[in-house]
Structure formats: C-alpha cells, structure tokens
Amino acid sequence: MTPTFIGAILIAVAIFLMFRGSATNMLALVLVATLFGGASAVDLPALGGSSIPPANMALLFMAFYLLASRAVTVNNLAQVTRPNLFLAIFCIYGAIGAFLLPRIFAGMIGVVPMNVADAAFLNIYHLVPLGPSSQNITTAVYLLGTLFAGLATALIVNIERSETRVVQVFIALCWAHVFFGVLNLALSTVGHSDWLMFLRNGHYAQVDQELAGGIQRVNGIFPEPSMYAAYGFGILVVMVELWLRDVRARATGAAALGMVAVLMLTTSSTAYVSCGIYALVLGFRFLLTPARVSLRKLAVLGCVLFLVLTAGLAVAVFHPQLGDKLVQVVESMTVHKSQSFSGRQRLFWAQLGILAFKTSYGLGFGPGSFRSSSLFTAIAGSLGVIGIVTFFGQVFALLRPFDKRAHDLSRHDGQEINIAAGWAAVLSLIPAAISAPGPDPGVMFGLLGGLALARRIPAMLPQRRHRLYVHETGVKPAMTQLSQKDVGGKSVPVLYGSRY
Numbered sequence: 001m002t003p004t005f006i007g008a009i010l011i012a013v014a015i016f017l018m019f020r021g022s023a024t025n026m027l028a029l030v031l032v033a034t035l036f037g038g039a040s041a042v043d044l045p046a047l048g049g050s051s052i053p054p055a056n057m058a059l060l061f062m063a064f065y066l067l068a069s070r071a072v073t074v075n076n077l078a079q080v081t082r083p084n085l086f087l088a089i090f091c092i093y094g095a096i097g098a099f100l101l102p103r104i105f106a107g108m109i110g111v112v113p114m115n116v117a118d119a120a121f122l123n124i125y126h127l128v129p130l131g132p133s134s135q136n137i138t139t140a141v142y143l144l145g146t147l148f149a150g151l152a153t154a155l156i157v158n159i160e161r162s163e164t165r166v167v168q169v170f171i172a173l174c175w176a177h178v179f180f181g182v183l184n185l186a187l188s189t190v191g192h193s194d195w196l197m198f199l200r201n202g203h204y205a206q207v208d209q210e211l212a213g214g215i216q217r218v219n220g221i222f223p224e225p226s227m228y229a230a231y232g233f234g235i236l237v238v239m240v241e242l243w244l245r246d247v248r249a250r251a252t253g254a255a256a257l258g259m260v261a262v263l264m265l266t267t268s269s270t271a272y273v274s275c276g277i278y279a280l281v282l283g284f285r286f287l288l289t290p291a292r293v294s295l296r297k298l299a300v301l302g303c304v305l306f307l308v309l310t311a312g313l314a315v316a317v318f319h320p321q322l323g324d325k326l327v328q329v330v331e332s333m334t335v336h337k338s339q340s341f342s343g344r345q346r347l348f349w350a351q352l353g354i355l356a357f358k359t360s361y362g363l364g365f366g367p368g369s370f371r372s373s374s375l376f377t378a379i380a381g382s383l384g385v386i387g388i389v390t391f392f393g394q395v396f397a398l399l400r401p402f403d404k405r406a407h408d409l410s411r412h413d414g415q416e417i418n419i420a421a422g423w424a425a426v427l428s429l430i431p432a433a434i435s436a437p438g439p440d441p442g443v444m445f446g447l448l449g450g451l452a453l454a455r456r457i458p459a460m461l462p463q464r465r466h467r468l469y470v471h472e473t474g475v476k477p478a479m480t481q482l483s484q485k486d487v488g489g490k491s492v493p494v495l496y497g498s499r500y
Contacts, residue, residue: 002045004201006054006199010033014026014061015061017061018068022160023062023065023156024156024162027156027157029058030443031169033054034055034231035176035177036221037228037231038201038227039053039199040052040053041054056145056443063148063152071159080154080155080158081151083397083456084147084154084450086390086397087146087150087449088147090143091147092144093390094143094387097363098140099140101366102130102131102136105359105360106132108359109355110128111128111370112128114138114368114371115135130365133368138368139438142440143367145443146441146442146443150446150447153446153449154451155450157455163451167417170238170242171248174235177262178258178262181219181220183220184196184219184220200222225266225270229263229266233271233430233431234424234431234444236260236275238420238428238448241421241424242417242420244293244297245411245419246412246416270434270435273430274434281427292408292409297409345373349373353370353378354381364383364387367440371437371438378437379391383439387439391441399426415455421448421452429445
C-alpha cells in the first residue's frame with residue numbers, strides 16, 4: 001500500500017477538515033475528489049496493480065468524521081437506510097456475491113476479465129476461465145463505497161440542511177471539468193498533452209487519440225475521452241435540472257452551456273449519444289408530464305438549438321472542408337460505431353453479460369468476475385435477478401414517477417434541489433448504460449441519490465456538540481442545548497447559540 005502524491009495531498013486536507021471543518025466540507029471534499037477520475041490516491045501492488053481512487057479515499061475520511069461526531073447512531077442509521085433500502089440490498093448482496101459466486105461457478109464458462117491486457121484488446125473474443133480474482137475484491141469495495149456515499153450524504157444534508165452549499169460545489173466542479181478539458185485540448189494542439197499525465201497517475205489505460213484529419217479528442221485529466229464525457233454528462237444533467245427549477249439559474253445555466261460546448265469537442269460517441277438521449281427525455285417530459293416549464297426557459301432552449309444549427313450551417317457554408325471533416329467524425333463515432341472493431345467488441349461483451357445471467361440461473365457470477373459494456377448487462381450477469389430488482393427499485397424510489405411534485409418544474413417548496421438531484425442521479429447513468437464495464441453505478445450516483453432522499457427522512461440531531469448543525473435557522477452551535485422551533489410553518493431541530 002503506497003500513497004501517491006495526490007493521495008498525500010488528499011489525506012492532509014482531510015485531516016485538516018476533520019478538526020477544522022464541517023460535515024458538509026467533508027462531503028465537498030468527496031465531490032471534488034470525484035473530479036480526479038484518472039488518478040490514484042493509494043497504489044495496491046498486492047492486488048494485481050489495483051489502486052484506491054481519490055473519491056473512495058475521501059469517503060473513508062468522511063466515515064471517520066461522522067463516527068467521531070457520534071452522528072452515526074442506530075436510530076440515525078435506520079432513518080437513512082429506510083429510503084435507501086434497495087440500494088443497501090443491491091450493494092451488500094453484490095459485495096457478498098463478489099466473494100462467493102465466482103467460486104461457486106468457477107470454470108463454468110469463459111469470461112472477459114475486468115483487467116484486460118493491451119494485447120488482449122486486439123482480440124475481440126479474448127476469454128479466460130471464470131474464477132475469483134483481485135477485481136472481485138476491488139469491485140466489492142467500490143459497491144460498499146457507493147452505498148456509504150448515499151447513506152452519508154442523506155445523513156449530512158438532513159442534519160445540516162446544506163443543499164445550497166452542495167449546489168455551489170457542483171457549479172465549481174462543472175467549471176473545473178470544463179477547464180481541464182479546454183486545457184487538455186490546448187496542450188494537445190501544441191504537442192504537450194503529457195503535461196497533464198501527473199494528474200492521471202492511476203493504473204488505467206491512458207488514451208490520447210487523434211482522429212483522421214488531425215482532430216484531437218478531449219479527455220481532460222481522465223484516462224480516455226469516453227470517461228471524461230461520462231463524468232461531464234453527469235454534471236451537465238445536474239446543472240440543467242437545477243436550471244429548470246430556477247436554482248441559481250444564471251450560474252447553473254451558464255455552467256450547463258459551458259459543459260455542452262466542451263462535450264461536443266470530445267468527439268466521444270458516449271457524449272453524443274448521451275446528450276441525444278437526454279434531449280429526447282426532456283422533450284418527453286415537457287410534452288407528456290405536468291412539467292409546467294416556463295415560456296422563458298423554452299425560449300432559451302430554442303435559442304440554444306437555433307445557435308447550434310446556425311453554427312453548423314455557417315461552418316458548412318464558409319468552411320466546407322471543415323464541415324465535411326466534422327460530419328465524418330460524427331458518423332464514425334455514432335452511426336458507423338457498430339461496424340468498427342471496438343463496436344463489435346463491445347457488442348460481444350454485452351452478450352457475455354446476458355449469457356452469464358442465463359448460465360448462473362439468475363444468480364449472477366459476482367461483481368468483478370467479468371467485463372461487460374453496459375451497466376444493465378453487467379448487473380444482470382453479476383448480480384442476477386436480485387440485482388436487477390433492487391437496482392430498478394432504487395431508481396423508482398429516486399424518480400417517484402407517479403408523484404406530480406417530481407415532474408412540476410414550477411414548484412418552489414424547498415425541495416427543488418432534492419428533486420433535481422433525484423432526476424440527475426438516474427439520468428446521469430445514461431453513459432454507464434451504454435459503456436460501463438461493471439455493475440457499480442458509482443460514487444456520484446450514491447452522492448446524488450443521498451441528496452435526493454435527504455428531505456424524505458425525519459429531521460435528525462447529532463448526539464453532542466459538534467460541527468453538524470442546522471444551517472437554515474441562522475444559529476451557530478456555541479452550546480449543547482437542543483430544542484424545537486417553528487421554521488417556515490414546521491417544527492425542526494435547532495441548536496441555540498451565537499448568531500452568525
């Protein structure tokens with residue numbers, strides 16, 4: 001176990017926040033750590049070259065903080081687990097299955113391992129016998145990290161009522177992701193893309209691709225363009241959902257525009273397909289649900305679409321050669337993708353997930369046992385029927401599709417951030433649905449899900465004086481006296497003390 005320089009910085013910041021910060025600050029640290037998707041905080045050579053990502057390391061320190069604050073009690077844990085019950089079953093069954101199922105079904109079929117060597121990528125049908133590996137351990141830890149992210153976020157946001165501060169962190173993350181993408185593109189243009197390699201120190205296949213005609217793909221500080229696009233798309237959905245509900249509309253709207261622009265520059269099929277599906281979902285919601293989107297926002301969306309079409313026509317008229325080149329790029333990354341080598345390989349991996357589901361009689365082979373090319377086929381082949389039912393049960397709990405409040409964009413009852421987070425948690429899985437190799441929905445899914453469900457839990461209190469406190473009452477905890485006070489027509493816990 002060897003900490004990297006990124007891990008050392010993360011540990012130093014986390015220790016400082018444990019003594020001088022608040023629980024929301026620890027949550028912000030986890031969110032910032034998710035930005036470093038190509039980095040390693042701690043290298044684990046004993047596990048076949050695996051590593052601990054910065055986000056999971058930050059989650060560990062957040063757990064220490066909550067335990068030290070005594071906010072994690074049996075009652076509080078039961079309160080936050082109740083709305084996250086499906087996620088809890090999904091992740092715990094996956095963690096147990098990762099150790100048992102590969103041994104039960106060992107040698108039954110050939111599978112594509114999670115860690116595929118570079119040479120093996122050249123063979124579409126590369127298979128190894130099914131059996132336990134270090135990736136089962138790694139994936140089990142990732143699943144438990146996703147579960148803890150959901151429970152801890154719900155606990156922190158419920159006690160501190162810190163949704164607004166979390167939104168500020170997401171806006172900063174959006175612009176930071178855009179900045180790294182533009183910086184990567186600029187450095188690649190002048191032949192210095194390797195300058196960002198120190199932020200991609202994880203044990204991943206680093207991909208700096210250049211398409212025909214000299215068009216450089218964008219991957220920021222992520223290992224490859226598809227991973228950069230998937231993360232950026234998730235942040236884009238958060239910004240759009242908040243903007244639609246008038247949550248810091250100017251800031252979230254501007255951040256969404258910036259993210260759309262940089263995603264179009266990635267030349268990643270993940271970005272193009274995900275944005276296209278999201279546009280269709282938005283149109284469906286506007287037409288067939290009581291969304292009640294304002295005419296002003298419809299006009300803004302229409303203007304954005306008009307500008308995009310105008311820019312495309314201007315390029316076609318004044319720079320026809322560049323226009324032809326861009327059309328070729330889009331075609332090669334979308335409609336012709338299935339005919340490419342990688343497209344046929346991903347189709348084979350997806351079929352392997354379905355075969356694993358059938359061969360295991362609906363039990364699954366265990367997370368980390370094989371590589372697929374879609375979150376859904378990975379869940380089916382790794383966790384079987386239990387995984388499918390519990391995962392979609394969690395999706396249903398986040399969306400609440402039969403509740404009008406979940407669709408009405410004009411409501412401002414104090415829960416618009418939570419509702420937006422629920423939609424963002426589910427819709428941000430679109431890239432994973434078309435490209436994820438494993439069944440873990442990710443730390444970001446857990447964080448957004450926890451934010452979405454925080455207000456559905458009865459208000460909780462920390463057990464002693466600490467930096468966990470209620471923000472919206474405007475009272476800073478200088479004493480340990482606890483009481484109740486009517487705020488906005490409802491009774492909520494407050495801590496008496498000195499004013500800000």
